[in-house]
Amino acid sequence: MHMTRRDFLELALVTGAFLTANPVQALAKMSYDDIMRFKPVGNVTLLFTTDLHAHLEPLYFAEPMNLVAPKKLMGKPGYITGKEFLKYYKIAPGTLEAYFTSCLDFPKLAHKFGKMGGAAHITTVIKNVIAERGRDKVLVMDGGDTWVTSAIGTFTNGKSVVDWMTLTGFDLMVAHWDFTFGKEIFMQRIEDLEKGGCEFITQNVVDELFGDLIFKPYSIREVGGAKLGIIGNSFPYTPIANPKQFVEGWSFGVREEQMQQFVDELRQKHKVDAVILLSHDGLPLDMALAEKVKGIDVIISGHTHDVTPTAVRVGKTLIVIAGSHGKFVGRLDLDVQKGKIRDFKFKLYPVASNLIPADKEAQKLVEKYKKEVTKKYKLDEVIGEAEVMLYKRDTFFSTWDWLVGEAISDYYGGLDIVTSPGYRWGTTVLPGQKITRDHVYDYTAITYPLVYVMKRTGEQLLTVWEDVADNVFNPDPFYQQGGDMSRMWNVEYSIEVNGPQYNRIREVKIGGKPLKKDKEYMMAVYGGPPPPPDMVHPDYKPVPVYDILIDYIKKKGKIKVRTEPNVKVLDAPYKVYDQCYGG
Ligand code: MN
DSSP states (O other): OOOOHHHHHHHHHHHTOOOSSOHHHHHHHHHHHHHHOOOOOSSEEEEEEOOOTTOOSOBOOOOOSOOOOOGGGTTSTTSOOHHHHHHHTTOOTTSHHHHHHOOTTHHHHHHHHOOBOOHHHHHHHHHHHHHHHOGGGEEEEEOSOOSSSSHHHHTTTTHHHHHHHHHHTOOEEOOSGGGGGOHHHHHHHHHHHHHTTOEEBOSSOEETTTOOBSSBOEEEEEETTEEEEEEEEOOTTHHHHSOGGGGTTEEOSOOHHHHHHHHHHHHHTSOOSEEEEEEOSOHHHHHHHHHHSTTOOEEEEOSSOOBOSSOEEETTEEEEEBOSTTOEEEEEEEEEETTEEEEEEEEEEEOBTTTSOOOHHHHHHHHHHHHHHHHHHOTTOEEEEESSOEEOOSSSOOHHHHHHHHHHHHHHOSOSEEEEOOOOOOOEEOTTOEEEHHHHHHHHOOSSOEEEEEEEEHHHHHHHHHHHHHHHHOSSGGGOOSOOOOEEETEEEEEOTTSOTTOOEEEEEETTEEOOTTOEEEEEEOSSOOOOGGGBOTTSOOEEHHHHHHHHHHHHOEEOOOOSOSEEESSSOOOOHHHHHOO
16 A cells, blocks of 8 residues: 555644655655654663464554443553543544554544554564664564464464564564464474574463473573563463363463462572563453562563553553554563663554565565465455444454354354354454455454354353353453453343343343243354364354355445444443444
8 A cells, every 4th residue: 555645744744744845755754763763771672562363464453442341440551442542641633643552533544544564564663673772682572362363374374474473583472372273283383483593481381280381481581781581471261262172281370379489580590680571461460460479570461452552560560562463563671780670661663554664575475475375265355345344342342243143144044143252353344445355364264263053041141141251351350361252143231340240241132032041042153162062053064154254245245234232331331333433
């Protein structure tokens, strides 16, 4: 996508970049400089990305309208969205920064500023900071959810992304969805990663029987003359949130007591100057963890896709998280002297792919893999057009998930309910934008894509939904799993998020009629652990969700789905489509 003169002028207004005689020509450069401007501090630079979800190419990705939380957590980082987000971080509406961090006027700003992220553009940012700072002062880290969940990632078994990480110069990594390739492929990718110079660290995965560590728990690095101890935490709930079969025999969990031991070991035995936690715990959990585990100086968080324009402070710990989908590269400069952090400076570089040129080598690599995958999966084939914005974020409802419900119901027929997982990744398709097969994979390319149809009683359904609601709304982040509420197509309900445990959901209607506890309903589901074979309805063959969607979108052509949520929140504010994305 190229920028027009008008775009440049508009960008100039927001960046204040009218300083040279030829604004239009100079601006592309100016804007790039504006994005990259950073006065280094101290002797250490930490660069980090997280939750790329294998999006090697630039994309649109709107931040959520709502991140509804229990009362105790509302208004804290991790639970601020839209206008409130801009106010909290003092970001002017309509600016590039606002476009990257808030849902407000997303389609309008998307036309103005263009796509976000892209591996080759991230590489440019990282290489330039390294060039300016010196390799010995920089540590490059990734927080996981990196290799899988896009066509190019999933259908190359993560190899495309690992090759890019090697080319870019990543030093350390942790994981989550990456485990869903299964142990064999996962360990192969780790071998590739380590051959390329990037170490995989994780202290919270142990052998189920003997409790032995599976991975190196931490790494000790000399950076800018300081000795840093970096501990890794991969996603603590991987065997619950994703099928257990992929990590059979491995036990996860936060393991905060063991983490404390490693912090102490690093400080006392190895005499490190600072302790850093590279984590895929999620921001709210890491904020709670910082109160429990003593002696962590910095937490580089991931998983919940939050954006922290300024560092969060909990006691003496600094916590930062660099969003998701390649939208940001985080940079934390530290002045580390004699076992103490004396000063710091933090920034999220917005990866505006129109303004940050692609690194040529990285671009070549991405194109090579894109071509390879496209041959088999026809990624660029246009299959329809979006009439409303398609997105998958928000605590309860998103247009994409409703479309999934419609498509699956249309495919099988005779269904009462379709449920989709409340994961936070995907892409955004703007109103009027053509939908390609690649977009469908962006939302659904998982290693266990089958849709299962089964009969469940009203009571069984409610039990599962209450359980999910507790994973999302438990006031103690240690009991949350950092996702959103499951999406239920053809269902309407009310919810009291601060209501009693396992009794938050009210007034459930299925197909417009009140749920009956003893009635059996036909339900289709994907994205969860596969049900036992005898539970699957024998007349309904499991089919990959992306195949169903591609066929449905082709059949419909123009895609228009409801934008009003099917959920009523009884005890917390809940924004609707127009308040964020515009009418
Ligand atoms: Mn994750």
